[in-house]
Amino acid sequence: MTGRGRPRRADVDEGVLRAAIELLLERGYAGLSPDEVAERAGVAKTTLYRRWPTKDHLAVAVVARLQDDDEITDSGDIRRDLPAYLEKIAAGLNRMRGAGRTGDDPSAGTVAELVAAAARHPDVGALERDVYARRNALAHALLERAVERGELRADLDVEALFDQLTGALYYRVLITGLPVGRAYAERLVDTALRGAAREKE
């Protein structure tokens, strides 16, 4: 077998992503310029574009990186774990909320920009959905274990429940512009677990 060519530098991904995260948080999506990312990472633009063919690809890679750092803990008490998990998601959103802000705009434009970026390219969208699928799978498992333990209803629509909880956070951040935090997470969990219908006496 002949040589396979010069191998890719392993530290490039690391350095570029770090620089990109920095820039994204500093200046928001508009400020995430490939030129400057490359410069900060000490890498040629061509190298950057070889791995992320578009600014959007890079941006979504950043999200994936940030997302994958999140973990989930299962204490056996769903009423404790669920708010904790939601709070983590909220923290991520809040972090984006501060990104590149100049005034006092309460909405999280950067999150929206990233979703939009993903949607602009079929391949990126697929990648992004994978990232979220990984996260969601963990949460689904958490909920199912609670079902098995008898903490939650046996015929629970786990997917619907999870969408409701997470979705509420996103909706509030993206659309309503209201704050999300521990307190809100607990309200959500409480409302979802108890149910809205008047209890049968």
Place this chain on the structure above:
Amino acid sequence: MTGRGRPRRADVDEGVLRAAIELLLERGYAGLSPDEVAERAGVAKTTLYRRWPTKDHLAVAVVARLQDDDEITDSGDIRRDLPAYLEKIAAGLNRMRGAGRTGDDPSAGTVAELVAAAARHPDVGALERDVYARRNALAHALLERAVERGELRADLDVEALFDQLTGALYYRVLITGLPVGRAYAERLVDTALRGAAREKE
């Protein structure tokens, strides 16, 4: 004194908005180019910019126009009205989903772009939040009447419930990319009303 000089053409707003809606649905947010909107509407760019100082302003105006067509019905049975209302929202989202799509990308990038657009300008954001606030107020009222009628719990966190229902739709469309429709709306309402916790025996 006002009323000096040539008066504004009255039909411009209408024509431009129509052209903008067309373009937005045809080609998505990126395809909504001010130049082309102006051309389609048979109007000079100057004229357009005098009324909407930014592409983003125009875009949100388009959404407002689309949104305000939605109505809400109160039959007195919350288990019927709620899914109907969610379905309307879903229909709006699905419409955006088709905007400017070439392949089979399931996500609704255009919605995200619009949110991002709103976040880029404080006034646009405020305007957009108003649009949503109007819609939400109707839904809140609907829910509160159901509480008063005794269909829903007296101590219900109406805001949290509403966020969960609507948020789930947005989350699914924006992030997960899965379909939303009548069936999903019913799953949501069912899950939310019954509650996730195991029923006390």
Place this chain on the structure above:
Amino acid sequence: MTGRGRPRRADVDEGVLRAAIELLLERGYAGLSPDEVAERAGVAKTTLYRRWPTKDHLAVAVVARLQDDDEITDSGDIRRDLPAYLEKIAAGLNRMRGAGRTGDDPSAGTVAELVAAAARHPDVGALERDVYARRNALAHALLERAVERGELRADLDVEALFDQLTGALYYRVLITGLPVGRAYAERLVDTALRGAAREKE
């Protein structure tokens, strides 16, 4: 008739060409960067590209400008006017010779680059040939008047003669790399007028 839009700024051509000439002479063809020309001229890049769609177009415009400054004088004595004219051409070539030189390279790369630039685009090539055609027409006229006056042979091949004289200058500058100046111009004229064949006695 409706308005014809904002007219082109008249001073742009002037400013850009001046900046381009400066840069070309300072740093040679490679240093003639559209970005920098635009900056020096205080003009946006798009404006520049609207008029010269390519760096090559710009470069050739520069040559045209330089060339058209040359004039031709007709004193009635062809043995005086011809060397003078050739000297002017030589001066232009020598000016280019200094352009962007770092070391002691004797050849006139910039001239060659400009010819190459013209050849890369059919439209530019045509334009450039026009420029030269103008110059050549003047010289041809000069020679023909000398024929009429009886200074030159009645059956002279004016075109061939002119090509020989001018061509020798270009050849020397481009290929041989030897100096061209007044003395050389006179050698050329002398050789050409007397003829190479042994005189019939």
Place this chain on the structure above:
Amino acid sequence: MTGRGRPRRADVDEGVLRAAIELLLERGYAGLSPDEVAERAGVAKTTLYRRWPTKDHLAVAVVARLQDDDEITDSGDIRRDLPAYLEKIAAGLNRMRGAGRTGDDPSAGTVAELVAAAARHPDVGALERDVYARRNALAHALLERAVERGELRADLDVEALFDQLTGALYYRVLITGLPVGRAYAERLVDTALRGAAREKE
């Protein structure tokens, strides 16, 4: 001691030059991309660059190869040999004229590119001038023999004459864009030998 390490493959030079000639004639100077030359020759870029440190070096090597095939014949009749020689040069130029042409551009950009290439690197320039010097030496010798034989004036400025003849060809091809061939060569020789001045009666 030399001779250590793996020896260079002997057939590389040949193959690369052949590929380079092909490409140059097919697509002109711009199409002479080192990457593609290497690929066509079945050679790694490294290998290519070890021998020709620059695309320009390679290009000039190609020209040298093409040029050195030219020969010169001395029949003893300068009025026959000179046009023949010029025709050969013209043939070389015309060959370049076709290089990389798409439309009907009459100028020989490739020749200019090569001159420019030579001017970009002192060593390449020197090399190229050597190539031309060899050719010119032959022509000079031819002319001097004609002087000795009494066919040409004893005090002839051989250099000037040669520059005029060859230069006219280059000027026509590079600048004017007009055709060069046998007929033109004869016009040149005729004009140069007879002289332009009116013959003394």
Place this chain on the structure above:
DNA sequence: AGCTAATCGAGACGGTACGTCTAGTCTTAAA
């Protein structure tokens, strides 16, 4: 046979110029 040193193949990398694209402003003449 093993060691040494240079070449080869493949392809990533660096650097930089070039041209495109898009949003929004400005300048005319006409209405």
Place this chain on the structure above:
DNA sequence: TTTAAGACTAGACGTACCGTCTCGATTAGCT
């Protein structure tokens, strides 16, 4: 003062190209 038309500003973005570097795999001569 608005409208139409279109030139203008500003800057990000991605591409193209050349030449360098880094691997692993060869291929010789020397010991």
